[in-house]
Amino acid sequence: MKNLEQLREIADRTLGGLNATPELRYAIQMKALKQQRRKAQTLVFAKIAAPSLCALLLLSLILFPSGKLGTSNPPSITSLPLGQLQDKGAEDVALIGEVAVSNTRRSSESGIWASSSTGSFPLLGVNGRYYRMIVSPSSVSSSSVGQSIGKVQEYTTEPSLSDTGIISSNCVNAGDDVYAYNGLSGTFVCAKVNGELRLFQRVSFNGHATIAHESLSDTLQLSGHIVSLSISGIGSVSDSAVAEELFSKLVQNASYESSGSIQTSSVLTIHLKEGISAQMLVSDDRLAACGVWSCPEFISAFKSAVNQ
Amino acid sequence: MSESLPDASPLSFSELYEQFATDVLRVCYFYLGDRQKAEDICQDVFVKLLTTKPDLKVGSEKAWLLKVALNRCRDTWRGAWFKRVILGSPVFELIPAPDQFGKIDEEEHLMSAVNQLPPDFKEIVLLHYYQGYAINEISEMLSLPEGTVSSRLNRSRKRLETLLKGDDIP
Numbered sequence: 001m002k003n004l005e006q007l008r009e010i011a012d013r014t015l016g017g018l019n020a021t022p023e024l025r026y027a028i029q030m031k032a033l034k035q036q037r038r039k040a041q042t043l044v045f046a047k048i049a050a051p052s053l054c055a056l057l058l059l060s061l062i063l064f065p066s067g068k069l070g071t072s073n074p075p076s077i078t079s080l081p082l083g084q085l086q087d088k089g090a091e092d093v094a095l096i097g098e099v100a101v102s103n104t105r106r107s108s109e110s111g112i113w114a115s116s117s118t119g120s121f122p123l124l125g126v127n128g129r130y131y132r133m134i135v136s137p138s139s140v141s142s143s144s145v146g147q148s149i150g151k152v153q154e155y156t157t158e159p160s161l162s163d164t165g166i167i168s169s170n171c172v173n174a175g176d177d178v179y180a181y182n183g184l185s186g187t188f189v190c191a192k193v194n195g196e197l198r199l200f201q202r203v204s205f206n207g208h209a210t211i212a213h214e215s216l217s218d219t220l221q222l223s224g225h226i227v228s229l230s231i232s233g234i235g236s237v238s239d240s241a242v243a244e245e246l247f248s249k250l251v252q253n254a255s256y257e258s259s260g261s262i263q264t265s266s267v268l269t270i271h272l273k274e275g276i277s278a279q280m281l282v283s284d285d286r287l288a289a290c291g292v293w294s295c296p297e298f299i300s301a302f303k304s305a306v307n308q
Numbered sequence: 309m310s311e312s313l314p315d316a317s318p319l320s321f322s323e324l325y326e327q328f329a330t331d332v333l334r335v336c337y338f339y340l341g342d343r344q345k346a347e348d349i350c351q352d353v354f355v356k357l358l359t360t361k362p363d364l365k366v367g368s369e370k371a372w373l374l375k376v377a378l379n380r381c382r383d384t385w386r387g388a389w390f391k392r393v394i395l396g397s398p399v400f401e402l403i404p405a406p407d408q409f410g411k412i413d414e415e416e417h418l419m420s421a422v423n424q425l426p427p428d429f430k431e432i433v434l435l436h437y438y439q440g441y442a443i444n445e446i447s448e449m450l451s452l453p454e455g456t457v458s459s460r461l462n463r464s465r466k467r468l469e470t471l472l473k474g475d476d477i478p
Contacts, residue, residue: 003418004468007437010415011334017403018337020329020350028325028351032358039359207344258348260384 034255034294038285112136112201112269112279122171124191124200126150126178128211130290131189131200133171137276140190140197144274146180149189186221187278201278202290209259209291217251219290220280225272231282232266235306242305249301254293262288317364325354328370332377335434339381341423343403349380374439375449378431385427421471429464432457 003010114122114133122133126149152175154168167178172191181188181199190197202219210219217223229243230236237243247270264283271277280289285296319327332353336346353376364372422433435441435449443461447454 003472004433004437004465007418007422007433008440010418011338011438014415014419015334015337015403018330018334018343018346020325020333024329024333024347024351025322025325025354028354028358029321031351032355035355035359207342207348209344258351259344260348 031257038296112277114198122169122193122198122200123205124152124167124169124172124178124189125205126167126189127165128208130203130205130208132203132205133193133198133200134276134279137199138196140181140199142197144182145190145197146182146185148177148179150178152176152178152191184221184225184272184274186218188276199276204259204261204288204291207259210256215251216254216256216291216293220251220270220278222270222272222278223247223251225274226270227273228271229268229302230271231268231302234266234303237302237305246298246302246305250287250295250298253297254287254295257286257292257294259291260288262286262292317366317369319364319369321354321358324357324369324373328373329354331370331439332373335374335439336377336381337403338419338423338434338438339378339427339430340384345384349377349384352380353377370439371441371445371449374435378435378450382427382431417472418468421468424471425464425467429460429467432460433464433468436461 112134114135124131124133150167152169152172153166155172155174156168156170169191171193172178176192178189178191179197181190187202189200191200192198223244226243226247227240228236228238229246237246262281262283264281266282268280268282268287269277270279278289280287282299285294285299287293287295287298317324329350333346333350336349337343340346340349353373356376357373362372422430425433431450432446435446436443441449443454443457446452447457450457
């Protein structure tokens with residue numbers, strides 16, 4: 001195998017356009033810095049706040065030996081069977097529905113993502129942006145349908161969807177139009193599936209998430225449309241003004257981590273005035289839909305709002 | 309105060325990045341066939357380097373980086389997201405430098421044949437033939453017996469011969 005002996009040379013030639021750039025180095029340094037800051041904050045909490053809380057708890061136990069601390073019911077913990085959770089891929093987490101751990105508030109958020117009998121979820125690729133079909137509405141009203149953004153050039157099975165230069169789909173017929181959704185075009189598109197106009201939300205697919213300098217607010221253009229927010233396992237915020245404020249915090253503070261997804265059983269559901277919802281996966285301080293984003297500010301503000 | 313080991317690597321982060329990041333990136337791309345994922349993994353590897361500050365010995369820096377990168381590649385390959393989202397083999401595309409366009413037809417066959425190898429074989433071929441590591445070094449990096457590395461290398465060569473002849477792999 002003479003060729004194999006020359007693999008180094010050949011690979012360097014044929015992959016010569018792929019280089020580690022200064023931009024990648026900058027992204028690495030920023031991410032490391034952020035992780036180190038977070039670690040330092042956790043350490044501060046462990047050294048200062050946690051002992052104070054323990055002391056407070058001890059004091060409470062001395063003062064209230066019966067164990068009545070103002071709540072009549074201890075928090076309950078419910079969870080999906082372990083095996084069931086482990087079997088779920090991240091992209092199907094949204095389909096799990098009710099989520100692992102809760103205390104006094106339990107969420108009953110169900111997944112919004114559509115599946116198909118073939119096991120490949122219904123997708124649309126629009127010039128490098130990818131959209132996954134969602135369950136509701138089963139038919140988009142004509143008043144919500146915006147301008148056509150192009151016709152599906154190729155009806156194909158998934159691997160070809162990674163061709164970023166065309167409009168392709170595994171569920172919309174070639175030649176059918178893809179439309180913007182009025183007022184929410186950055187997040188949703190619509191197209192006909194089995195004769196009905198269906199709604200699709202922007203997601204990551206095959207390593208493709210944001211394009212160029214897109215931010216979270218570009219892929220989730222929902223400001224001004226939010227009615228309520230809920231995170232399964234944490235609770236809901238139904239005051240639209242507070243929900244709107246929280247959402248602004250999310251899009252303003254979120255920092256991009258990667259084009260992948262996260263393993264989690266928790267979801268953020270964003271309920272909109274139009275009667276539709278968008279969804280992101282949530283794990284600790286990270287959220288994912290079109291890319292993985294880190295936003296501790298949002299999660300902490302959301303928890304405070306739920307507890308008020 | 310931390311004290312460096314006598315044979316600790318004197319290279320700074322910038323020097324390590326300059327010297328090895330492109331190799332890490334290309335190995336990840338060669339393994340996964342997905343540029344974005346390869347960049348994500350390369351990023352994670354160097355973030356780990358910065359945040360965990362491993363005790364790297366002189367001359368072992370690249371081996372450590374590649375070991376972490378290949379572990380991540382393997383996890384990604386096995387991970388539910390990658391398996392389900394890719395839903396089939398990604399198309400492995402060459403990314404030649406601009407001055408190499410049009411010169412790569414014959415070489416393309418070898419590159420795509422290597423890319424088609426099963427992950428366990430591919431990582432050994434990449435480390436041996438692409439990155440120049442000896443069997444004992446690969447054995448240490450992947451925590452595998454030398455006999456296993458050697459046998460996988462032989463089987464990889466046979467599979468590559470079959471692939472390059474255009475036959476289906478038995």
